[in-house]
Amino acid sequence: MFEQFREIGRDLFVAGLITSHGGNMSVRLGDRIVITRRGAMLGRLRPEDLVETGLEADDAMVTLASTELVVHRAIYRATSALAIVHTHPLHATALSLVEDAIVPVDSEGSYLLHRVPVVAAAKTVGSLEVARILPPALRDHPIAVLRGHGAFAVGALLEEAYMVSTTLEASARILCILRSLGTDRIREYREGADRYDRW
Amino acid sequence: MKGWTGRLLRVDLSARRARAEEIPAGVLRDYLGGRGLGAHLLYASGRHRLDPLAAEAAFVVATGPLTGTRAPTASRTSCTALSPLTGTLFDANSGGLFGIRLKRAGYDALWVEGAADTPVVVVVDPDGVRFDPATELWGMGNRAVRAALRGRYGPKAAVLTVGPAGETGSRLANVAHGERFFGRGGLGAVLGAKRVKALVVRGDGPVGVADPQGFGFVVGECRKWLAAHPITSRGLPGFGTAVLMNVVNAVGALPARNFRQSRFGRAEAVSGEALREVTTGRKACPGCPIACGRRVSLDGREVQGPEFETLWSFGADLGLADLETVIRLNLLCNDLGLDTISAGATLAAARELWEEGALDFDPLEGGPAGVARLLEAMARAEGPGELLRHGSDHLARTVGRPGAAMTVKGMELPAYDPRGCQGQGLAYATSNRGGCHLRSYMVAPEILATPKRVDRFAWSGKAGLVIVQQNLNAAVDSLVLCRFTGFALSEGYYARLVRTATGWDLDGQELLTVGERIYTVERLANLDRGLGRDHDTLPRRLLDEPVPDGPSAGHTVRLDPMLDEYYRFRGWDEGGRPTARKLARLGLGGPEAADV
Numbered sequence: 001m002f003e004q005f006r007e008i009g010r011d012l013f014v015a016g017l018i019t020s021h022g023g024n025m026s027v028r029l030g031d032r033i034v035i036t037r038r039g040a041m042l043g044r045l046r047p048e049d050l051v052e053t054g055l056e057a058d059d060a061m062v063t064l065a066s067t068e069l070v071v072h073r074a075i076y077r078a079t080s081a082l083a084i085v086h087t088h089p090l091h092a093t094a095l096s097l098v099e100d101a102i103v104p105v106d107s108e109g110s111y112l113l114h115r116v117p118v119v120a121a122a123k124t125v126g127s128l129e130v131a132r133i134l135p136p137a138l139r140d141h142p143i144a145v146l147r148g149h150g151a152f153a154v155g156a157l158l159e160e161a162y163m164v165s166t167t168l169e170a171s172a173r174i175l176c177i178l179r180s181l182g183t184d185r186i187r188e189y190r191e192g193a194d195r196y197d198r199w
Numbered sequence: 200m201k202g203w204t205g206r207l208l209r210v211d212l213s214a215r216r217a218r219a220e221e222i223p224a225g226v227l228r229d230y231l232g233g234r235g236l237g238a239h240l241l242y243a244s245g246r247h248r249l250d251p252l253a254a255e256a257a258f259v260v261a262t263g264p265l266t267g268t269r270a271p272t273a274s275r276t277s278c279t280a281l282s283p284l285t286g287t288l289f290d291a292n293s294g295g296l297f298g299i300r301l302k303r304a305g306y307d308a309l310w311v312e313g314a315a316d317t318p319v320v321v322v323v324d325p326d327g328v329r330f331d332p333a334t335e336l337w338g339m340g341n342r343a344v345r346a347a348l349r350g351r352y353g354p355k356a357a358v359l360t361v362g363p364a365g366e367t368g369s370r371l372a373n374v375a376h377g378e379r380f381f382g383r384g385g386l387g388a389v390l391g392a393k394r395v396k397a398l399v400v401r402g403d404g405p406v407g408v409a410d411p412q413g414f415g416f417v418v419g420e421c422r423k424w425l426a427a428h429p430i431t432s433r434g435l436p437g438f439g440t441a442v443l444m445n446v447v448n449a450v451g452a453l454p455a456r457n458f459r460q461s462r463f464g465r466a467e468a469v470s471g472e473a474l475r476e477v478t479t480g481r482k483a484c485p486g487c488p489i490a491c492g493r494r495v496s497l498d499g500r501e502v503q504g505p506e507f508e509t510l511w512s513f514g515a516d517l518g519l520a521d522l523e524t525v526i527r528l529n530l531l532c533n534d535l536g537l538d539t540i541s542a543g544a545t546l547a548a549a550r551e552l553w554e555e556g557a558l559d560f561d562p563l564e565g566g567p568a569g570v571a572r573l574l575e576a577m578a579r580a581e582g583p584g585e586l587l588r589h590g591s592d593h594l595a596r597t598v599g600r601p602g603a604a605m606t607v608k609g610m611e612l613p614a615y616d617p618r619g620c621q622g623q624g625l626a627y628a629t630s631n632r633g634g635c636h637l638r639s640y641m642v643a644p645e646i647l648a649t650p651k652r653v654d655r656f657a658w659s660g661k662a663g664l665v666i667v668q669q670n671l672n673a674a675v676d677s678l679v680l681c682r683f684t685g686f687a688l689s690e691g692y693y694a695r696l697v698r699t700a701t702g703w704d705l706d707g708q709e710l711l712t713v714g715e716r717i718y719t720v721e722r723l724a725n726l727d728r729g730l731g732r733d734h735d736t737l738p739r740r741l742l743d744e745p746v747p748d749g750p751s752a753g754h755t756v757r758l759d760p761m762l763d764e765y766y767r768f769r770g771w772d773e774g775g776r777p778t779a780r781k782l783a784r785l786g787l788g789g790p791e792a793a794d795v
Binding site for chain 1: 707709711
C-alpha cells in the first residue's frame with residue numbers, strides 16, 4: 001500500500017497538482033482510514049508519513065493525521081469511496097473562482113467527468129462546513145472543487161482518484177487556454193454536449 | 200411514477216386462480232425490481248424458510264424500472280426462488296422478451312405458488328390467466344417445447360420452459376428463456392415440482408419514461424462508453440465470452456482437472472480464438488449493443504455456440520478439449536435444461552473420484568458420446584445419472600469424499616481459480632447464492648485491469664472492493680440490466696438512467712445503498728435458513744493446497760484475514776450477522792417490510 005501512496009504522491013507533485021507540503025490522500029479499510037500525515041511532502045513520502053486511524057472515532061493518531069481528516073471521514077461516510085485524493089490544481093482552482101461548475105470541452109474530460117461541481121465555504125481548510133457541503137457533491141460525481149482551495153477526487157482505488165484529478169486539471173487548462181485566446185466558444189464536435197452542464 | 204406498473208400478479212397453482220395486487224411505491228424504491236423485489240417478496244412473506252421444492256414455496260419472475268425502455272440491455276428478466284442446490288435465496292437473470300412482455304401486460308412481477316395436480320402451461324394475458332394442460336409436453340426437451348408453444352400461442356408470446364432435468368427435480372436444472380437460460384441453483388426444479396412446464400406471457404401495452412429527452416441523453420452517454428470500452432466494444436462482440444479463456448489461462452487462474460491445476464495446456468483448442476473459426480454470426484439479446492452470443496456451424500447447420508464457462512467446465516475442468524464436442528454437449532444440456540457449469544464441474548469431480556478409486560465408473564469412458572449419455576441420464580434420473588444429477592456436493596458426500604466437491608454453499612465454482620486472484624476467493628466465499636462469479640467479479644480488477652489493475656495476490660484492501668461490487672451488482676440485477684454493462688458504466692450512469700426513467704431523484708450513492716439493502720435482506724434470509732459464517736468458506740483444496748505450477752504457483756487463498764476485514768467493513772458481527780445499527784441504517788430494523 002505504501003508503494004501506491006509513494007508513487008502517486010510523487011506523480012502529483014511532479015505534475016504540479018500540489019505544492020511542496022500541500023494535498024493529501026487516504027484509503028478506507030473497513031472501519032479504518034489510512035491517511036497521509038499532516039504536513040507530509042507527498043512528493044517524498046516515507047512509510048512513517050502514513051497514519052492509520054478510525055473512520056468514526058478519534059484515537060491518538062488523529063494528532064498526526066492530515067488536517068483534512070474531517071473532510072475525508074465525511075466523504076467516506078456519505079459515499080462508497082475507498083480512496084480519496086486531494087490536490088491543489090492551479091487551473092481548476094482558478095476556474096472555481098469564477099464558475100459554479102467546470103464543464104470540460106475536451107474529449108477525455110467530457111467522457112470521464114461531464115461536469116465538475118464547485119462548492120464554496122468561508123472556511124476552507126479542515127472545516128466542518130466543508131465536511132458538510134462537499135460530500136453531497138461527490139455522491140454523483142467522481143471529483144468536485146472547493147472554491148479557491150482545490151479538488152477532492154474519489155474512487156475505488158487511489159489510482160482512480162488520481163486519474164480523475166489529472167483529467168480535471170488537463171480539462172481546466174484547456175478551458176483557460178481557450179479563454180486566453182479570447183473565447184470559450186468551441187466548434188462543437190460532441191453528441192449531446194448541450195446537456196453536459198446538467199450532468 | 201413512471202418506470203413501474205406498480206402491480207404484482209399472484210398465481211396460485213393449487214387453487215388455479217390468480218389475482219393482481221398493488222406493490223407500494225416505497226417497496227419499489229427500496230428494492231427497485233428484479234432480484235431486489237424478488238428477495239423482498241420472499242423474505243417479507245416468510246416463505247424463505249420453506250423447503251425449496253415445497254408446494255407453498257414461491258417462484259418470482261420480476262422486471263425492473265428500465266425493462267422495455269431503450270436503456271442498453273433492458274430486455275432481461277429476473278427469477279427468484281429458494282435454491283434446491285444451495286439452500287439459499289437464489290436469483291438468476293436472462294436476456295429475452297419475457298420481462299418486456301410481462302411489463303407490457305401490466306405487471307412488474309409474477310408470483311407463482313402452489314403446485315398443479317397435472318402438468319400445466321401458465322398463460323398470462325393482460326386480461327387474465329389461464330392454466331392450459333401440458334401433459335403431452337411433459338418429458339420433451341426445451342427445443343421441441345418451444346416450437347410447440349410458438350405454434351399454440353403465436354410468435355408474440357414470450358415463453359419460459361423447463362426441460363426434463365427440471366421435471367425430475369435435478370438440482371442442476373435451469374429455466375430456458377429461448378436460447379438463454381436462468382442458470383445455476385436448480386430453479387428449473389422449483390418449477391418442475393409445481394408441474395409447470397412453461398410460463399407464457401403476452402402483452403403489448405406501452406412503456407414510458409418520465410423525462411424522454413433526459414433519458415435519451417443518458418442512454419446516448421451509456422452507449423458511447425459501451426462502444427468505447429475494449430471489453431464491450433471488441434472483446435465480447437469479437438469473440439463472445441470465450442474471449443476470457445486465453446486471458447485467464449495466461450495468468451494461471453484457469454482451473455483444470457477439478458481445480459487440481461490452475462493452467463490448462465489445451466486451452467487454445469476451446470478458446471475464443473478457436474470459437475471464432477467456426478462462428479457464423481453474433482447473437483444479441485433485444486436492445487443489447489454488445490452482442491456476446493455466438494452462432495456457430497455444426498454439421499452444416501447453424502447452431503447456438505457455447506459460453507466461456509461451458510467451454511471451461513467441459514473443456515478445461517473435465518478435460519474434453521475439443522471444440523466440436525463442447526458445442527454438442529452445450530446443445531444437449533440446453534435441451535435437457537441442465538446448467539452447463541454445474542453439469543461439467545460435477546463430471547470433473549466424478550472423474551477425480553474415479554481416478555482415486557472412490558467411484559466405480561469413469562465419466563469419460565465412452566468418450567464424448569458416453570458423456571452425452573451420462574448427461575441424458577442425469578436429466579432423466581436414470582442409472583448412473585441418479586448419483587450425479589444433484590451436483591458435485593451430493594456426489595462427493597455420497598461416496599464419502601466431500602473434499603472432491605469444488606463448491607461453495609453447495610454450488611460448483613466457475614472458471615476462475617481464486618488462488619490466482621485472492622479477491623475472487625473472498626467473493627466466492629461471501630456470495631449469498633453460493634459458488635458464483637456474478638455477485639462480485641474481482642476478476643475484473645485482478646486480471647482484466649478494469650477499472651484499474653490491482654495486485655491479484657494481495658489480500659489486504661480487497662474486502663472493500665468486493666463489497667462495493669456486491670452492492671452495485673445487486674442494484675444492477677434489480678434494474679435487470681446485463682452485468683457486462685458494468686465494464687463500461689459506473690453507478691452514476693445507472694442512477695441517471697433510473698432518475699430520468701422514473702422521475703425519482705436517485706443518485707449513485709443511493710443506488711449503492713439500495714444494493715446494500717438487497718444484499719442484506721438476502722443475508723438475513725440465508726441466516727434464517729442456518730447459513731452463516733461457517734458457510735462463508737471455500738473448498739479445503741483452495742485454502743490448503745498451493746497451486747502446483749505456472750504463474751500462480753505456490754499460492755493458496757488467504758481467506759480468514761479477508762473475511763474478518765469483510766465483516767467489519769459490512770458492519771456485521773464476527774458471526775456474519777448484520778448488526779442492529781447496520782439494519783437500522785438500511786431501514787431494516789424491526790419486522791422487515793410489511794407483506795405485499
